[in-house]
Amino acid sequence: MSGSPTRVFIARLAGIAVFDPAGDQVGRVRDVVVALRLGAKPPRVLGLVVEVQPRRPVFLPITRVTVIESDAIVFNGRLNVRRFQQRESETLVIAEMLDRTVKLTETGEAVSVVDVAMEPTRTRDWLVNKVAVRRGGGRGLRRRHGEVFVVDWDAVTGFSAVEHGQGAAGVIAAFEKMKPADLANFVHDLPEKRRAEIALALDDERLADVLEELPDDDQVEILGKLEVERAADVLEAMGPDDAADLLGELPTDQREQLLTRMEPQEAAPVRRLLTYQDDTAGGLMTTDPVIVSPDASVADALAQIRNPDLNPALAAQVYVCRPPTETPTGRYLGTVHFQRLLREPPSSLVSGSVDSELDPLRPTMTLEAVATFLATYNLVAGAVVDENGHLLGAVTIDDVLDHLLPEDWRETVMDATAEETADPEEEAVRSGEFPVVRDEIETPNGTEGTT
The missing domain is CATH 1.25.60.10 (MgtE N-terminal domain-like)
Incomplete structure (x- = not known):
């Protein structure tokens, strides 16, 4: 192994990109799988849980990891895409170990787990041998305060006990930037x-x-x-x-x-x-589209659709209505597409850019009719207007797709298991039978805490 062993704090691996030897990204790290051992023996790292498309977690044996850096992990190119299923003998570090309350062996003091660190051994295995803990700070968000220090694995106890009311601040922080x-x-x-x-x-x-x-x-x-x-x-x-x-x-x-x-x-x-x-325009629509009055300027409309919290489909157009501009609105005048807004002087009125030839949807229109409407006019959203000319809301393409797909499509994506056969090396690693003979792992800089 090149350089001195590098200590890798596992919570910092969450979301890191995983690459094959050719430099192509195959997924991102979701968690690290370890096997707890009897007594004070440090847990053995079995591998990584990597999320690949379409949103499927798979197991990457630690034996196939060749590079661990602060912003990337590289493996040898061999990856079984069979869906990862946690076994009873396995523990997920980020999901299950962070925020756990453990006790210091010497004093019996209760502390909260902030992170755990793994290091490669002389036998080229990886073990969890350090625990970062926080003294004091209470529960919930208050856990983020208090003294943090690092101790050896055998200096704490309590990882194998079932804890009710375990905190989650560490998990949330680890996945803070996740969509x-x-x-x-x-x-x-x-x-x-x-x-x-x-x-x-x-x-x-x-x-x-x-x-x-x-x-x-x-x-x-x-x-x-x-x-x-x-x-x-x-x-x-x-x-x-x-x-x-x-x-x-x-x-x-x-x-x-x-x-x-x-x-x-x-x-x-x-x-x-x-x-x-549920399967009508009224049941599909959102009541919070971007609505402006006819005397609003193009600059005002653009400012509203720049809102980063706005659904991209809803940001694709604004709806011009006479007051009141909360649904159900005053008289609906028409739609202005964002591309048209970009072509107009900022000081001009949106009323001059209204597409009044596009007939709106009616709340009782069927799902099929709504999908046909959006496809016909190449739209990502459409206004829903009642018989009296009031804007009720807007139907977006994502909601249409949500209802056109099978009812259990989310479960299918999340729970689908590929038909690949079992991987002998993976089975050997997870059962503890894999011999310690594998490629060396490159470590960044050979210094502690770089990951």
């Missing part, structure tokens, strides 16, 4: 207990984004773990159409209880959406 859909995929694969703990630790906005990407069963399960007031707050943070879809999965009494706890102005559009059939 909601990817974080949802990660959460979906966790045990119910850990899934609930992470949901409780996420802030309302982040949890709302994650819920929108989860299968219906997961959404209902997680919402049921929240206190009623918190559940109502999360529903308010969701898009009205997504909140309506979730509430539609609940019993009538629970649905009404949550709607009652929501702010009236937030609950009103959700109640309207619940009156439409």
Whole structure:
């Protein structure tokens, strides 16, 4: 092994790109798999969980990793794309070990796990031999405060015990930059207990984004773990159409209880959406498109669609309506596409750029009719207007696709298992039978803490 052994703190590997020898990215690190051992023996690193397209976690044996750097991991090119399934003898470091409460062996003091570090041994194996812990700081967000220090693996106990109410600040921090859909995929694969703990630790906005990407069963399960007031707050943070879809999965009494706890102005559009059939334009639409009055300037309209939190499909056009400009609006005048806005002087009025020849959708139009409309006019969204000319909302292409795909498409993507046969080397590594004879692993700079 080149240079001195490098200590790799595992939480910092979350989201790092994984490359084959040719330099092509094949996925990103989701977690590290270890095998806990009896007594004070440090856990043995078995491999990495790498997420490849389409959102499938696969196992990469540590024996095939050739380079570990701060921003990239390279392996020897051999990868079995069979879906990773955790075994009873295996522990996921990021998902299960971070935020765990353990005790210092010498004093019995309870501390919180911030991170764990692995190092290669003289036999070219990888072991988890260091634990970064935090003294004090309490639970939840307060865990981020307090003294942090690193101890040897055998200086703490408690990793094998079942902990109820385990924190999740470390997991959330590790995946802070992960897209909601990817974080949802990660959460979906966790045990119910850990899934609930992470949901409780996420802030309302982040949890709302994650819920929108989860299968219906997961959404209902997680919402049921929240206190009623918190559940109502999360529903308010969701898009009205997504909140309506979730509430539609609940019993009538629970649905009404949550709607009652929501702010009236937030609950009103959700109640309207619940009156439409799921497979109609009214059931598909969101009630929060970008709406401007006819006397708004092009600059005003562009400023609204620059909002980074706006769905890209909704940002593709603005809808011009007479006041009031909250749905249901005053008279709908037409749509202005963002490309047209880019061609006009910023000081000009949007009313001069309205596409008034494009007939709007009606709330009772079927899913097939909506899809045909968007395909015919090459649109990513369309206005939904009632018989009195009021804009009710907009249907976006992502919601159309969501309903055109099979009902269980999210579960299919998350749970699909490839038909590849078992990999003998992978089986040997995970069973502890792999001989310690493999290629050397290059380490960056040969200094501690570079990863």
